Amino acid sequence: MTTTTYVILIRGINVGGKNKVPMAKLKLFLEELGFSNVATYIQSGNAIVRSELGAAAVAGKIEKGLPSAFKLDDEIVKVLAVSHKQLQAVVDKRPKGFGDKPDTYHSDAIFLMGVDPAEVMPVFKPREGVDAVWPGEGVIYSQRVSALRTKSRLSKVVSSPLYKSMTIRSWSTTTKLLDLLQEHADK
Numbered sequence: 001m002t003t004t005t006y007v008i009l010i011r012g013i014n015v016g017g018k019n020k021v022p023m024a025k026l027k028l029f030l031e032e033l034g035f036s037n038v039a040t041y042i043q044s045g046n047a048i049v050r051s052e053l054g055a056a057a058v059a060g061k062i063e064k065g066l067p068s069a070f071k072l073d074d075e076i077v078k079v080l081a082v083s084h085k086q087l088q089a090v091v092d093k094r095p096k097g098f099g100d101k102p103d104t105y106h107s108d109a110i111f112l113m114g115v116d117p118a119e120v121m122p123v124f125k126p127r128e129g130v131d132a133v134w135p136g137e138g139v140i141y142s143q144r145v146s147a148l149r150t151k152s153r154l155s156k157v158v159s160s161p162l163y164k165s166m167t168i169r170s171w172s173t174t175t176k177l178l179d180l181l182q183e184h185a186d187k
Protein backbone atom coordinates (compact mmCIF):
# COMPACT_ATOMS: atom_id res chain seq x y z
CA MET A 1 0.00 0.00 0.00
CA THR A 2 1.28 3.46 -0.81
CA THR A 3 1.81 6.11 1.81
CA THR A 4 1.17 9.81 1.41
CA THR A 5 2.78 12.67 3.29
CA TYR A 6 0.32 15.33 4.44
CA VAL A 7 0.44 18.76 5.99
CA ILE A 8 -1.98 18.77 8.89
CA LEU A 9 -3.62 22.13 9.59
CA ILE A 10 -5.40 22.24 12.93
CA ARG A 11 -7.85 25.08 13.31
CA GLY A 12 -8.52 26.65 16.68
CA ILE A 13 -5.59 25.54 18.85
CA ASN A 14 -3.10 27.82 20.61
CA VAL A 15 -5.10 30.93 19.75
CA GLY A 16 -5.55 33.66 22.35
CA GLY A 17 -4.66 31.35 25.22
CA LYS A 18 -7.40 28.83 24.33
CA ASN A 19 -7.10 25.19 23.38
CA LYS A 20 -3.47 24.94 24.40
CA VAL A 21 -1.72 22.08 22.66
CA PRO A 22 2.07 21.88 23.14
CA MET A 23 3.73 20.88 19.88
CA ALA A 24 5.88 18.17 21.51
CA LYS A 25 2.70 16.55 22.90
CA LEU A 26 0.95 16.95 19.54
CA LYS A 27 3.84 15.13 17.85
CA LEU A 28 3.58 12.27 20.38
CA PHE A 29 -0.21 12.15 19.96
CA LEU A 30 0.10 11.87 16.18
CA GLU A 31 2.69 9.10 16.51
CA GLU A 32 0.40 7.25 18.95
CA LEU A 33 -2.36 7.44 16.33
CA GLY A 34 -0.06 5.46 14.03
CA PHE A 35 1.26 8.19 11.76
CA SER A 36 4.92 8.11 10.74
CA ASN A 37 7.54 10.76 9.90
CA VAL A 38 5.75 13.17 12.24
CA ALA A 39 7.02 16.72 12.60
CA THR A 40 5.42 19.91 13.87
CA TYR A 41 6.00 23.50 12.83
CA ILE A 42 5.47 26.54 15.07
CA GLN A 43 2.71 26.77 17.66
CA SER A 44 -0.26 27.38 15.36
CA GLY A 45 -1.29 23.79 14.74
CA ASN A 46 0.84 22.64 11.82
CA ALA A 47 2.20 19.13 11.45
CA ILE A 48 3.58 16.78 8.82
CA VAL A 49 2.55 13.12 8.87
CA ARG A 50 2.82 10.12 6.62
CA SER A 51 -0.07 7.66 6.35
CA GLU A 52 -1.63 4.98 4.16
CA LEU A 53 -5.03 6.57 4.81
CA GLY A 54 -6.68 9.11 2.53
CA ALA A 55 -6.78 12.80 3.46
CA ALA A 56 -10.33 12.77 4.85
CA ALA A 57 -9.62 9.69 6.99
CA VAL A 58 -6.39 11.22 8.33
CA ALA A 59 -8.16 14.47 9.25
CA GLY A 60 -11.10 12.60 10.81
CA LYS A 61 -8.87 10.36 12.91
CA ILE A 62 -6.94 13.33 14.30
CA GLU A 63 -10.04 15.47 14.85
CA LYS A 64 -11.80 12.63 16.68
CA GLY A 65 -8.82 11.96 18.96
CA LEU A 66 -7.88 15.53 19.90
CA PRO A 67 -10.58 16.10 22.57
CA SER A 68 -9.57 12.98 24.51
CA ALA A 69 -5.85 13.80 24.32
CA PHE A 70 -6.00 17.52 25.14
CA LYS A 71 -8.17 19.84 27.24
CA LEU A 72 -10.01 21.83 24.60
CA ASP A 73 -12.12 24.84 25.58
CA ASP A 74 -14.59 24.63 22.73
CA GLU A 75 -15.68 22.76 19.64
CA ILE A 76 -14.15 25.03 16.98
CA VAL A 77 -11.17 22.74 16.57
CA LYS A 78 -11.12 21.24 13.08
CA VAL A 79 -8.47 19.39 11.11
CA LEU A 80 -7.53 19.55 7.45
CA ALA A 81 -5.06 17.16 5.79
CA VAL A 82 -3.46 18.59 2.65
CA SER A 83 -1.37 16.48 0.27
CA HIS A 84 1.86 17.63 -1.32
CA LYS A 85 0.09 17.94 -4.67
CA GLN A 86 -2.70 20.08 -3.16
CA LEU A 87 -0.31 22.40 -1.29
CA GLN A 88 1.92 22.71 -4.36
CA ALA A 89 -1.16 23.76 -6.35
CA VAL A 90 -2.04 26.40 -3.73
CA VAL A 91 1.43 27.91 -4.13
CA ASP A 92 1.67 27.47 -7.91
CA LYS A 93 -1.79 28.89 -8.65
CA ARG A 94 -1.54 31.97 -6.44
CA PRO A 95 -2.52 35.29 -7.97
CA LYS A 96 0.28 37.05 -9.86
CA GLY A 97 2.59 38.77 -7.39
CA PHE A 98 0.80 37.37 -4.31
CA GLY A 99 3.21 37.07 -1.39
CA ASP A 100 6.09 38.66 -3.32
CA LYS A 101 6.24 41.88 -1.26
CA PRO A 102 6.12 40.90 2.42
CA ASP A 103 7.37 44.34 3.49
CA THR A 104 4.35 45.97 1.82
CA TYR A 105 1.55 43.41 2.19
CA HIS A 106 0.34 40.88 4.74
CA SER A 107 -0.55 37.85 2.64
CA ASP A 108 -2.51 34.86 3.93
CA ALA A 109 -3.77 31.57 2.59
CA ILE A 110 -7.19 30.87 4.07
CA PHE A 111 -7.69 27.13 3.80
CA LEU A 112 -11.29 25.97 3.47
CA MET A 113 -12.64 23.00 5.40
CA GLY A 114 -15.68 21.43 3.80
CA VAL A 115 -16.91 24.61 2.10
CA ASP A 116 -16.54 25.84 -1.45
CA PRO A 117 -14.71 29.08 -2.37
CA ALA A 118 -17.86 30.38 -4.12
CA GLU A 119 -19.80 29.85 -0.89
CA VAL A 120 -17.40 31.87 1.26
CA MET A 121 -16.35 34.66 -1.12
CA PRO A 122 -19.44 36.79 -0.27
CA VAL A 123 -18.28 36.86 3.38
CA PHE A 124 -15.19 38.78 2.33
CA LYS A 125 -15.91 42.43 1.73
CA PRO A 126 -12.50 43.86 0.86
CA ARG A 127 -11.94 47.56 1.45
CA GLU A 128 -10.67 49.22 -1.71
CA GLY A 129 -7.03 50.22 -1.40
CA VAL A 130 -6.58 48.04 1.72
CA ASP A 131 -7.67 44.45 1.07
CA ALA A 132 -7.79 42.11 -1.89
CA VAL A 133 -9.09 38.53 -2.00
CA TRP A 134 -9.04 35.86 -4.69
CA PRO A 135 -10.66 32.42 -4.73
CA GLY A 136 -8.50 29.37 -5.36
CA GLU A 137 -8.91 25.59 -5.16
CA GLY A 138 -9.78 24.94 -1.51
CA VAL A 139 -8.28 28.27 -0.51
CA ILE A 140 -8.92 31.99 -0.45
CA TYR A 141 -5.91 34.23 -1.01
CA SER A 142 -6.09 37.34 1.17
CA GLN A 143 -3.73 40.28 0.98
CA ARG A 144 -3.82 43.60 2.83
CA VAL A 145 -1.57 46.63 2.85
CA SER A 146 0.57 46.27 5.99
CA ALA A 147 0.52 49.99 6.81
CA LEU A 148 -3.31 49.95 6.62
CA ARG A 149 -3.99 46.54 8.18
CA THR A 150 -6.03 48.06 11.05
CA LYS A 151 -8.50 49.24 8.38
CA SER A 152 -8.72 45.73 6.89
CA ARG A 153 -12.09 44.01 6.79
CA LEU A 154 -10.51 40.57 7.18
CA SER A 155 -11.35 40.64 10.90
CA LYS A 156 -15.06 40.91 10.02
CA VAL A 157 -14.90 37.42 8.50
CA VAL A 158 -14.47 36.09 12.06
CA SER A 159 -18.09 37.00 12.87
CA SER A 160 -19.42 34.83 10.03
CA PRO A 161 -20.61 31.27 10.81
CA LEU A 162 -18.52 30.20 7.79
CA TYR A 163 -15.37 31.23 9.68
CA LYS A 164 -15.58 27.90 11.56
CA SER A 165 -14.80 26.24 8.21
CA MET A 166 -11.59 28.21 7.59
CA THR A 167 -8.06 28.14 8.93
CA ILE A 168 -5.63 30.95 8.16
CA ARG A 169 -1.90 30.60 7.54
CA SER A 170 0.45 33.41 6.62
CA TRP A 171 1.98 33.09 3.19
CA SER A 172 5.43 32.60 4.72
CA THR A 173 4.08 29.73 6.86
CA THR A 174 2.32 28.24 3.82
CA THR A 175 5.48 28.20 1.73
CA LYS A 176 7.55 26.90 4.67
CA LEU A 177 5.07 24.05 5.12
CA LEU A 178 5.49 23.19 1.44
CA ASP A 179 9.27 23.07 1.95
CA LEU A 180 8.87 20.84 5.02
CA LEU A 181 6.43 18.62 3.19
CA GLN A 182 8.96 18.13 0.41
CA GLU A 183 11.74 17.33 2.92
CA HIS A 184 9.58 14.73 4.68
CA ALA A 185 8.23 13.25 1.47
CA ASP A 186 11.81 12.52 0.42
CA LYS A 187 12.59 10.54 3.61
